[in-house]
Amino acid sequence: MDWRVELIGIPGLPEIAAHDRLGTLIGGAIGAAGEQLDAGDIVVISQKVVSKAEGRVRDLALVEPGRRAREVASGLGKDPRLVELILGESRAVVRAERGVLIVETRGGWICANAGIDASNVPGDLSVTLLPEDPDASARRIRVELDAATGVAPAVVIADSFGRPWRLGQTDVAIGCAGLTPLDDRRGRRDRAGRELAVTEIALADQVAAAADLTRTKESGLPACLVRGLERFVSADHGPGARVLRRPEPDDLFR
Amino acid sequence: MDWRVELIGIPGLPEIAAHDRLGTLIGGAIGAAGEQLDAGDIVVISQKVVSKAEGRVRDLALVEPGRRAREVASGLGKDPRLVELILGESRAVVRAERGVLIVETRGGWICANAGIDASNVPGDLSVTLLPEDPDASARRIRVELDAATGVAPAVVIADSFGRPWRLGQTDVAIGCAGLTPLDDRRGRRDRAGRELAVTEIALADQVAAAADLTRTKESGLPACLVRGLERFVSADHGPGARVLRRPEPDDLFR
Numbered sequence: 073m074d075w076r077v078e079l080i081g082i083p084g085l086p087e088i089a090a091h092d093r094l095g096t097l098i099g100g101a102i103g104a105a106g107e108q109l110d111a112g113d114i115v116v117i118s119q120k121v122v123s124k125a126e127g128r129v130r131d132l133a134l135v136e137p138g139r140r141a142r143e144v145a146s147g148l149g150k151d152p153r154l155v156e157l158i159l160g161e162s163r164a165v166v167r168a169e170r171g172v173l174i175v176e177t178r179g180g181w182i183c184a185n186a187g188i189d190a191s192n193v194p195g196d197l198s199v200t201l202l203p204e205d206p207d208a209s210a211r212r213i214r215v216e217l218d219a220a221t222g223v224a225p226a227v228v229i230a231d232s233f234g235r236p237w238r239l240g241q242t243d244v245a246i247g248c249a250g251l252t253p254l255d256d257r258r259g260r261r262d263r264a265g266r267e268l269a270v271t272e273i274a275l276a277d278q279v280a281a282a283a284d285l286t287r288t289k290e291s292g293l294p295a296c297l298v299r300g301l302e303r304f305v306s307a308d309h310g311p312g313a314r315v316l317r318r319p320e321p322d323d324l325f326r
Numbered sequence: 327m328d329w330r331v332e333l334i335g336i337p338g339l340p341e342i343a344a345h346d347r348l349g350t351l352i353g354g355a356i357g358a359a360g361e362q363l364d365a366g367d368i369v370v371i372s373q374k375v376v377s378k379a380e381g382r383v384r385d386l387a388l389v390e391p392g393r394r395a396r397e398v399a400s401g402l403g404k405d406p407r408l409v410e411l412i413l414g415e416s417r418a419v420v421r422a423e424r425g426v427l428i429v430e431t432r433g434g435w436i437c438a439n440a441g442i443d444a445s446n447v448p449g450d451l452s453v454t455l456l457p458e459d460p461d462a463s464a465r466r467i468r469v470e471l472d473a474a475t476g477v478a479p480a481v482v483i484a485d486s487f488g489r490p491w492r493l494g495q496t497d498v499a500i501g502c503a504g505l506t507p508l509d510d511r512r513g514r515r516d517r518a519g520r521e522l523a524v525t526e527i528a529l530a531d532q533v534a535a536a537a538d539l540t541r542t543k544e545s546g547l548p549a550c551l552v553r554g555l556e557r558f559v560s561a562d563h564g565p566g567a568r569v570l571r572r573p574e575p576d577d578l579f580r
Contacts, residue, residue: 076332079554172578240509241525241528244492278496281496285529
């Protein structure tokens with residue numbers, strides 16, 4: 073048996089604007105890149121273009137920070153307008169210290185700045201919020217891909233999150249459709265016939281991280297085709313990335 | 327430009343024992359699999375076989391738990407002999423509650439059980455400790471690969487760690503040689519010419535996570551060849567995975 077996985081960055085996507093049918097555009101770009109989409113493929117898409125297609129872009133110049141946002145911002149040295157947006161996207165603040173604002177988003181993800189990307193360039197005040205329901209975004213893009221190409225690959229929506237204890241960001245799945253998010257390896261045995269201690273693998277997160285390997289400093293390709301994991305791809309949309317959220321009672325780090 | 331990365335699980339490694347020259351064995355398995363090793367390749371190896379080759383296997387039946395281990399074990403419902411080994415491998419306990427023991431290892435990694443793998447099968451009492459210095463292990467295996475094949479690919483030693491906030495484990499790099507561990511994307515600009523907010527990507531961790539995609543319930547292949555990332559592979563061994571450890575003063579979750 074040959075265990076081989078291929079990661080293919082998809083070039084040629086246009087700049088994405090609100091109301092674009094992202095699945096249709098990505099299906100076209102995959103074809104234009106000379107690739108034939110297969111139902112066992114996984115299409116990994118950067119959060120940023122999904123947010124743009126869904127109109128989740130805000131202009132900081134139009135944000136009026138409230139009192140709480142001004143207080144939090146002042147303690148952290150952040151832009152109070154950005155903090156206003158972050159708090160509006162959050163249901164709890166996990167940490168607010170040393171210039172870092174880590175929250176639980178309304179969707180249940182724990183990350184810095186509620187996943188809001190701000191440009192570093194002075195004068196540019198547009199920011200993108202996370203999609204409101206990234207699993208629903210993934211399902212919709214999957215249906216669009218099916219309509220455009222006749223094939224419904226799995227879809228993952230990926231974003232770069234930092235982690236406690238380790239430097240650097242890694243891409244994780246914030247939404248998915250048609251992919252098994254957690255690979256249950258309980259019952260797998262090693263050569264000696266012993267059950268392996270590892271129980272569950274965050275498959276969708278590993279797929280997101282792998283797809284980011286096709287990006288470079290020069291090319292921020294927002295879509296990647298992942299081939300060779302058809303055993304994790306299903307015809308039904310499946311439970312989505314939401315099952316990757318660790319329930320609060322099990323979490324020692326909130 | 328074509329952004330394509332290939333992940334190839336390497337079959338055919340024998341059961342590994344203490345004093346095996348892992349690099350030589352893996353070089354042979356790569357050749358036997360019909361692959362020609364290239365200096366731009368990355369070889370990702372599971373911690374478990376590295377530990378076995380380094381004799382980092384212990385028999386719980388021979389461990390005499392001390393008083394502290396017995397206390398901690400009793401609070402957590404763990405085997406006191408396993409806790410004795412965990413504490414011996416640790417320089418600090420980060421959390422010990424709800425059956426979970428998260429420590430900072432002597433090498434500076436924060437993970438459950440100091441990375442010690444225990445079998446789940448009653449009666450089997452052998453466990454593997456992490457390599458003492460996984461960056462040194464990666465360098466040594468790289469030199470062995472070079473001696474065996476005439477080519478020195480980058481080497482990553484990977485282990486499965488859990489994370490706060492998210493369910494499931496992902497593979498991360500605990501050692502590496504010849505690979506840029508952190509990809510500095512500062513200065514990268516998007517289509518609009520704006521600098522991207524993401525600054526550093528934990529490249530070695532993403533490579534480890536990608537390599538795990540070639541493993542399945544049925545085949546726990548301990549080595550994977552990663553092709554297409556030669557831009558991150560260097561002739562010198564580089565700083566190692568130790569630069570991925572977040573310094574304690576920057577860490578909000580200890």
